[in-house]
Amino acid sequence: MGRLTLFLFFAVAALTSAVASAGDVAIVVRADLPADNLSFSEVRKLFTGDRQFWSSNLRVTLLIRAPAARERDMVLKTIYQMTEAQFRQYWISKVFRQEAASGPKIVYSNEMTAELVFAIPGAVAFVDASQVPKGLKVLKIDGRLPGEKGYPLH
Amino acid sequence: MPFNRLFACAAVLLALPALVRAQPAQPSQAELIQSLIDQVRRLEKRVAELEGRGPSQPVSPAPAAPAPEAAEAKPLTGRAEHMPAHEISQSTYPSLKLAGFTDVNFSSSSLRGARSGFNEGQFILHFTGALSQKVNFLGELSFSARPDAGTGTPAATGFNAEIERSIIRFEQNDYFKASFGRYHTPINYWNTAFHHGQWLQTTVSRPEMTQFGGSFIPVHFVGGLVEGAIPAGGLNLNYNAGIGNGRGSVISRAGDFGDSNNNRAWLVNLFARPDHPYGLQFGGSIYRDKVSPAGGLPAREWIQSAHIVWQKENPEFIAEFANVRHTPLGSTVSFNSQAWYVQTAYRLPFAERLWKPYYRFEYIHISRSDSILRAVPSLAGSVAGVRYDISSFAALKFEFRNQRRPGQPRVNVGLIQPSLTF
Known part of the structure; x- marks a missing residue:
């Protein structure tokens, strides 16, 4: 009985976490991009085109979902x-x-986002946090991942 | 808020195992387990509703990469043709993109002798092209209707073609970009933000200090520029520094063919776009040149300018000031002329946010003893109007202008202008 209770507890916790991050938007990049954590201001500079280089040899390529997403x-x-x-x-x-x-x-879909982020070094995109394509790196914003309290893209 | 309820459930459930473990097995435990199972089912249903569209993974990265199916993409503005995703990911050089702006104007003026009617605005073609990952080109052509069309021998054409900008730029990184060519002189906010893109600006008309063909500030600059960001924390400081030909012998013109003297003009422009408040921009510039007007005395020119802009539309706010100082060569006397304007607008929150009323007051004072700017009249005037956005790429503007110049009667002008980008 105790094991069943424990199993149910973890199941509920995992599902609750998935539900919490489902409403969030994740910023994704290629796994080999040398960035893991950005401040919200840096994310804004990336998406407004005020920051156009990750480094001198790596240009930022913005991928934006089509209207209505x-x-x-x-x-x-x-x-x-x-x-x-x-x-x-x-x-x-x-x-x-x-x-x-x-x-x-x-970009028109998560699949297209994934294809381009994999293909273009320096590409950055955003996807629903519950549907992050496999193999992409999710950037922390101000030290927080989607689903965590205080994550700004919620 | 559904998530709040879910978190509350989760909090209760987090506490339950400890309680369950602390108590001996009893008949109510079966009810508890059933309750937990019900919770799991409800949460599963909720997750399915939220995800809805197919497979996903946890937020943490995973090593394997799927083979996504091909899809289509297009540049943001929707101007270019659709391209397969694999083509987007491959850079081809040179790449050329073409865009443009144009407008048509109807005006009616109270000025004696003035005729009301339509006139074709500037037709602008805008070329951008990448030559490599770090080198790009920008070109801008304008076609302006000529008042003397069809006259003279050979007959004058209907439109003047002009190269407004032609710039090749090397971008090392965000902090250093170097370029050469013909620019909109970056010593004035309006001059670089809107210039020939009438659709981009809220109003029909430009401030008098940056009028097409105007002489108050040098609108164009031929030479070289370095520009970029300066690490300054949340201030987001940017710079432009340039050296070039400065004004031509006709001072409203840039020295396209060559400098009118052996002294190069130089400029420094600094502006900030701080993180907070987002939308604010402010900055200032200095510009130095030796002006050699045709048939006039050469003079040293100093221009100092400043601007502050709130770039959002609720409200929009733009204010600029410039002081032009001329000191004739061999003289210790200097003449200062000033121009400034304040413009505000507000995007109305109703009617699909398509209407944007605006108002601008502008003022120009020209020193009477300044022979260089003798042809520029002083001015005090107001501009009021409303912009209606017909679509995301076209606008219709209605404007009333009231201007007073020294020694002349007050002039009222009504304008209607459809403008667009393509």
């Missing part, structure tokens, strides 16, 4: 603090000023 809505709201229209104008303006050579690449 829940993850995109959350990133626009929390990181960019912009509406769809403002977001589009922001990147057109950024390229026009030559502050960025090009805008982010649009």
Whole structure:
């Protein structure tokens, strides 16, 4: 009886953790990228194109989900603090000023995200934390992973 | 909040095992186990609802990589053709992307002798291309309607073509980027933020201090620039430093063909975009040149400028100031002229956030003794209007302008401008 109780306890704990991180958005990169933890400000600089290099030989490539994806809505709201229209104008303006050579690449699915993150050194993307493609590294934000208390992309 | 309930359940469940272990087996334990099983089922159902779309993994990284199926992607603006994912991941050089801006204007003025009517705005073609991972090119062409079209021998064309920008840039990293070419002089916020992209700016018209063909500040700059970020914590400091030809012998023009004298112009621009509050930008610039106007006395030129911008739309706020100081060669007397403007706008929260009323006040004071800026009139004026976004890439603007220049009657102008990017 005691073992069954213990098993049920761990099952409930695991499921509760999965439920907690399911609403979060995870920032993912290739496993060999030399970064594990970024501050929220650094994440914002990455996604706004103000930081364009991981290092001198490694350029950041942004992958953004297509409109209507829940993850995109959350990133626009929390990181960019912009509406769809403002977001589009922001990147057109950024390229026009030559502050960025090009805008982010649009991705349409987790599978496509995974394919491109694997294929492009320096690619960074965001996915639903409960659906992180296998083999990608989830970056901590301010020392926290998705599902942990205080994680900002919730 | 469903998650809160789940956490509460989890907290209760965390405490239960200890209680269960502390008590001898009794009939109520079966009920407890049944209750736990029910909890597991409910949570399983909830997880299935949230995940919904297929397989997943825990948040921690796993070693194996799946073979994802091919998909399509396109650049953000939706301007370019769709490309398979494997093509996106492969860099090809040179890569060229084309974009553009254009606008049409209708104006009616109270100025005696002025005619109301339509006029074609600038037609802008904007080229960007990567030449390698670290080298890229930007080109900008403008076509502007000519008032003398069809006159003269040979007959003047209907439009003037002009290379507005042509820049080749090497990017070492975020802290150092070097470039050469023809720029929008980075000593003024508006001049680099909007310039020929009428759709990008909230208003129909530009501030007078940065008007097309204007002389108050040098709008274009031919030479070289280094730029980048300066590590400064959360201040996010950025710099531009450049050296180039400065003004041409016609001072509204850059020295495209060559410098008008043997003194290069130089500039330094610093601006910050702090982490907090997000959306704020402020900065300042200095610009130094020797100006040699055609038929005029050469003079040393100093320009100091500053700007503060709140880049969001609730509200939008832009304020700029510039002081232009000219000291004729061989003289100790200097002449200072100033220009500034304050613009504010607010994206209305209703009607799908498509309407954005705005107001700008601008002021220019030109020193009467400054022979270099003699052709630039002083000005005090207001601009009020509303912008309606027809789509994500087109806007319709209605504007009323009221301007007063010394020795001239007050002028009222009404403008309507559809503008777009493509």
